[in-house]
Amino acid sequence: MKKKFLLPVLVGVFAARLHAASLEPVVTEGLVNAPTDAVWKAFTEKSLIEKWMVAKTEIELKVGATWKTAYSKEADLNDDTSIHHTILAYDPGRMLAFRTIKIPKSFPYPAVMNTWTVVYFEPAGAEKTRVTARMMGFEDNEQGRQMRAFFERGNKSEFDALAKFFEAGVPQTGR
Numbered sequence: 001m002k003k004k005f006l007l008p009v010l011v012g013v014f015a016a017r018l019h020a021a022s023l024e025p026v027v028t029e030g031l032v033n034a035p036t037d038a039v040w041k042a043f044t045e046k047s048l049i050e051k052w053m054v055a056k057t058e059i060e061l062k063v064g065a066t067w068k069t070a071y072s073k074e075a076d077l078n079d080d081t082s083i084h085h086t087i088l089a090y091d092p093g094r095m096l097a098f099r100t101i102k103i104p105k106s107f108p109y110p111a112v113m114n115t116w117t118v119v120y121f122e123p124a125g126a127e128k129t130r131v132t133a134r135m136m137g138f139e140d141n142e143q144g145r146q147m148r149a150f151f152e153r154g155n156k157s158e159f160d161a162l163a164k165f166f167e168a169g170v171p172q173t174g175r
Contacts, residue, residue: 052165080105
């Protein structure tokens with residue numbers, strides 16, 4: 001009898017520790033002056049990603065695929081400066097989820113590889129899209145708090161770049 005009781009107690013204690021050890025997600029959200037399909041393409045088409053987010057990328061929209069990025073046009077997407085993500089899930093035009101699996105050698109927060117991001121795309125009136133990015137998995141320790149602050153600033157800057165990208169109107173795509 002004691003063994004049957006002990007297992008649920010241990011599972012409950014472990015679950016409580018996991019919950020207590022996590023910080024709230026970094027949530028970045030705002031309105032983009034473009035229809036949802038255009039904003040979706042800006043996140044998922046190589047030619048558009050390279051106009052507002054990163055200098056160089058390779059992306060295949062497929063669960064389990066590796067999305068490679070670099071902030072330098074001259075970078076090799078497999079070198080020590082590149083970033084790789086695994087596509088975890090997507091709902092075309094509505095949601096994209098990914099997890100970082102490779103970081104630049106000099107990046108000060110290796111625990112970023114324990115995080116994941118879900119980006120939601122919602123129509124918000126005529127020719128507008130609400131984009132909400134939720135980055136989760138930050139540990140409640142000094143590095144986790146510093147990393148969280150870093151991504152609060154960085155994700156806000158990235159969102160600002162997305163909004164600015166659409167200020168001049170909706171870009172044409174190759175598709």
